[in-house]
């Protein structure tokens with residue numbers, strides 16, 4: 001199973017889903033005093049806003065939809081440039097492209113997140129926003145990023161799709177910039193099969209995002225709204241069945257995060273100190289989602305050989321999170337006259353070629369994390385996997 005939330009689907013999700021099915025009312029809107037309307041999406045939004053310490057949360061159909069809606073709410077469009085890391089899921093690039101703007105790729109550092117020192121080099125008169133992506137549940141260096149954004153008057157949209165439940169200096173990831181996007185797909189901290197959310201403190205951005213996700217409507221309409229609609233929107237609405245599962249999962253999030261942190265600590269304690277091997281930099285270790293344990297080798301050849309022994313791969317060989325491995329993104333960059341293909345971002349290539357993702361909560365070969373533990377691993381299993389990792393490191 002891919003993400004930690006999916007391992008823990010149980011009675012709570014069943015109860016919420018049955019509540020909706022038995023009422024027969026599956027649409028996200030209704031009259032609050034109608035007993036058949038179970039308001040799962042509405043409640044999920046309220047609880048997510050409270051959980052993240054934001055004023056507003058909006059449920060959507062996916063993390064990708066959340067990114068598109070947020071970018072459009074921020075006014076991003078044709079002619080604009082948006083700074084994104086070279087290591088992220090394809091949706092970060094494609095959401096920018098779908099708004100008509102251009103993604104400008106930026107190097108990552110040893111946190112495997114966007115390198116703030118490279119951001120300023122990429123800023124032009126067309127730059128409108130930065131999308132820091134909290135990759136693998138680990139916070140970006142948000143102090144540095146927010147300072148750059150302020151200096152250059154840029155919007156910040158946090159792609160926190162992989163980091164629901166994580167924090168940076170006490171603030172929920174996604175709540176630090178102007179807007180934050182979450183995913184509820186099956187690889188994520190919590191899941192509803194698919195789904196997503198947008199969070200923000202800003203009323204105007206929320207109202208715009210809401211309209212964009214629902215054909216121009218104002219927030220939380222009851223029934224069919226008539227009258228003027230100022231924004232042309234789309235339909236990225238979450239339905240009550242998805243909302244029911246999302247709500248049950250959100251209520252487990254704290255337990256999921258604690259369990260992962262506990263397992264990751266045990267795992268790290270047993271694999272630390274191997275010559276030539278270290279852990280990736282965590283910008284705020286206390287806020288790490290602990291979904292993955294990324295190990296960095298001094299030598300790429302060592303990393304490659306160890307990955308082969310574990311029947312896994314180095315991160316540069318993993319799928320659609322590495323810019324150079326995305327044929328459609330490369331084609332787009334080539335046509336746009338931008339650097340593309342392996343070698344275009346050498347610092348990123350170097351770091352990813354020396355890294356292996358060990359699973360802790362997200363077990364995903366596509367992320368290069370086919371080897372490791374999971375949220376239900378026992379102490380015995382953690383010990384055994386740690387031993388296998390140590391042996392692989394020493395045999396090569």
Ligand SMILES: Cc1ncc(COP(=O)(O)O)c(C=O)c1O
Nearest residue numbers: 062063064089091161183184185
């Ligand atoms: C960093 C990142 N951004 C965006 C997305 C897109 O989320 P979704 O699959 O819910 O559209 C993902 C999902 O894998 C992701 O990992």
